[in-house]
Structure formats: C-alpha cells, structure tokens
Amino acid sequence: MDSYSTIDGCEEYVFEVNRSKFIAVAQSVDSEEEAGKAIESVKKKYPAATHYCFAYTLSPQENIKRFSDDGEPRKTAGMPILEAITGKNLYSTLVVVARYFGGTKLGTGGLVRAYSAAASKAIEKCGTSTARLSVITEVKTDYPYFEAISKAVSANGGISDPQFGDYVKLTACLPVPVSERILGEIKDISAGTAEIKIIDKKYCIYKQRLL
Numbered sequence: 001m002d003s004y005s006t007i008d009g010c011e012e013y014v015f016e017v018n019r020s021k022f023i024a025v026a027q028s029v030d031s032e033e034e035a036g037k038a039i040e041s042v043k044k045k046y047p048a049a050t051h052y053c054f055a056y057t058l059s060p061q062e063n064i065k066r067f068s069d070d071g072e073p074r075k076t077a078g079m080p081i082l083e084a085i086t087g088k089n090l091y092s093t094l095v096v097v098a099r100y101f102g103g104t105k106l107g108t109g110g111l112v113r114a115y116s117a118a119a120s121k122a123i124e125k126c127g128t129s130t131a132r133l134s135v136i137t138e139v140k141t142d143y144p145y146f147e148a149i150s151k152a153v154s155a156n157g158g159i160s161d162p163q164f165g166d167y168v169k170l171t172a173c174l175p176v177p178v179s180e181r182i183l184g185e186i187k188d189i190s191a192g193t194a195e196i197k198i199i200d201k202k203y204c205i206y207k208q209r210l211l
Contacts, residue, residue, distance in 0.1 A: 001060040001061075001133070002132060002133050002175075002176060002177065003130055003131060003132040003133065003175075003203075004059065004060055004089075004090075004091045004092075004130075004131050004203070005088075005089060005090055005091070005128050005129070005130060005131075006028045006090055006091055006092040006093055006128065006129055006130075006131055006205065007026055007027065007028050007090060007093050007123060007126035007127070007128060007129075008028065008126055008127035008128055008129040009027070009028075009126050009127060010025065010026065010027035010028075010126075011025075011026050011027075011122055011123075011125035011126045012024065012025050012026075012122060012125075013026075013118055013121040013122040013125060014118075015114060015117050015118040015121065016102075017102075017106065017110065017114050018102055018104040018106060018110075019102025019103055019104060020099060020100060020101055020102035020104070020106060020114070021099070021100040021102065022097050022098075022099050022100075022114050022115065022117075022118040023046060023049070023097065023098045023099075023100075023118070024081075024095055024096070024097045024118035024119050024121065024122035025038075025042050025095065025096045025097075025098075025122065026093070026094070026095045026119070026122035026123050026125070026126050027093075027094055027126075028092050028093060028094070028129075028205075029056055029058070029092055029093070029094045030058070030059075030092060031058065032058070032064065032066070035054075035056045035058075035066070035094050038094055038096065039052065039054055039094075039096050042096040042098055043098075045098075046098040046100075048100065049098035049099055049100055050071075050099055050100060050101040051070045051071055051072055051077065051097075051098070051099040051101075052068075052070050052096060052097075052098050052099075053067075053068060053069055053070045053072060053077035053078050053081060053096070053097050053099065053115060054066075054067065054068055054070075054078065054081065054094065054095065054096040054097065055067035055068075055078050055079075055081035055082035055084075055085060055094075055095055055119075056085070056093060056094035056095070057082075057085055057086065057090065057091050057092065057093055058091065058092055059091050059092055059131065059203050060091055061133075061202070061203060065082060065086070067079055067081060067082040072099075072111060072115075073108050073111065075112075076108050076111035076112050076115065077097065077099075077111060077112075077115045080112045080113075080115045080116035080119065081095050081097060081115055081116070081119040083116065084116055084119035084120045084123060085119070085123065087120075088123060090123070090128075091131070092131065092203075093123070095119045095122060095123065097115055097118050097119060129205045129206065130205070130206055131203040131204060131205045131206075132175040132176070132203065132204060132206060133175070133176050133201065133202075133203055134157070134158075134173040134174055134175050134176060134179070134201070134202065134203065134204040135173075135174045135176060135179040135198055135200075135201055136171065136172075136173055136174075136198070136199050136200040136201065136202060136204075137171070137172045137173075137174055137179075137183070137196060137197065137198050137199065138169065138170075138171055138172075138196075138197045138199050139153075139169070139170050139171075139172060139186060139194055139195070139196055139197075140167050140168070140169050140194065140195040141167060141168050141170075141186075141190050141193070141194040141195070142167055142168070142190070142193060143167070143168060145189050145190040145193070145194065146162070146168045146170075148189045149170075149186050149189050149190065149194065150162070150170070152182060152185045152186060152189060153170075153172045153174070153182060153186075156174075156175065156178045156182060157172055157173050157174040157175060157178070157179075157182060157204075157206075158172070158173040158204055158206060159171070159172050159173070160172075171199075173204035175204075175206070176201075183196060
C-alpha cells in the first residue's frame with residue numbers, strides 16, 4: 001500500500017444515554033507503546049470511570065489491530081470501536097472510551113450503539129492526514145546549495161530540522177513515487193557534490209497536497 005489515511009490531532013466526544021456517560025478520545029498513534037501510553041493517559045484523566053474500552057490500528061506495514069472490552073460484555077465495546085475506525089479505512093488510529101456507569105443497564109445492543117456512536121463522533125471531529133510510503137534519506141550538502149535543496153524536498157516531501165556545522169545535514173522523507181525525481185534534483189542542484197544516503201523506508205504523514 002503506497003498510502004493510507006489517519007486522523008489528525010486529538011479530539012474528545014461525550015455521549016450520554018440513561019445517565020451513563022461515554023467519553024471517547026481519538027488520536028493518531030505510531031506504535032503499540034504509544035497506544036499504551038495514550039490509554040494510560042485517558043485513565044489518569046478520568047480516574048473514576050468504570051470502564052476504559054479501546055481499539056486501535058497501526059500502519060498497513062505492521063497490520064496490527066487491537067481492541068479491549070475492559071469488563072463489558074464480550075464484543076459490545078472494543079469491537080464496535082474498532083469497526084468505527086476500520087469503517088472509515090483509518091490506520092495508525094486509537095480511540096479510547098471511558099465509561100461512567102449511570103445505574104441503568106443498557107443491554108448488549110445499547111452498549112454496542114453507545115460505544116459505536118461515541119467513537120464515530122470523536123473520529124469525525126478529527127481532521128485527516130495522508131501517510132505515504134516514503135524513502136528516508138540523509139543529505140549532506142554545502143551551504144550554497146541548502147536553500148534550493150530544501151525547497152525541492154519541501155515541494156513534494158518532508159524535511160526535518162537541518163543541522164549546521166562544516167556542512168548542512170538534513171533528513172528528508174520522500175514519497176516513493178517521486179523519490180527518484182527529487183534525488184535527481186538534489187544531485188543537479190549540488191552539481192553532484194551532495195552526499196545522499198538512504199537510511200530507511202517507512203510511512204510518513206503529509207498534511208499538504210502532494211503532486
């Protein structure tokens with residue numbers, strides 16, 4: 001898969017039914033470790049909740065999907081949350097729903113609808129970004145070429161904060177379909193003097209529209 005969609009930012013949505021409150025928190029995550037920390041953060045923010053149900057997906061490269069009912073009846077919480085994520089074809093996305101029990105049992109159907117609605121609304125509040133399979137490249141160049149190389153990379157890719165010393169070193173994320181062209185531009189701009197080293201290939205998130 002050359003690209004996939006993920007949510008942008010972190011949003012909350014509160015859904016109430018029969019005095020039970022469902023607080024859904026949606027955000028993007030890049031790893032299981034990051035997802036675990038985000039889940040713990042929700043638990044600390046809402047310490048009196050009776051359940052912390054969640055679901056998340058990671059990148060297509062990892063193909064990982066996880067969910068938890070956290071004590072709710074089987075498949076009434078984690079699975080509906082996961083389906084809210086996968087139904088919008090989102091990856092690298094986590095939704096945690098903290099539930100405060102209101103004293104009235106909702107039944108399995110009521111729980112499914114409540115968790116699904118809370119998760120879906122939280123996701124809808126978020127923007128979306130595109131993650132594209134990219135070549136991660138380290139570029140070392142002399143100062144006179146830096147500005148032009150930076151512009152060439154930024155036009156269709158992403159660039160990290162450059163390091164300045166005897167030369168300029170930057171790390172570029174170049175979407176696979178345009179990576180060869182951009183690398184060629186870097187060579188042309190620097191008259192072949194730039195040192196180019198491909199160090200990885202992974203998904204990078206781009207908020208701007210790529211050509």
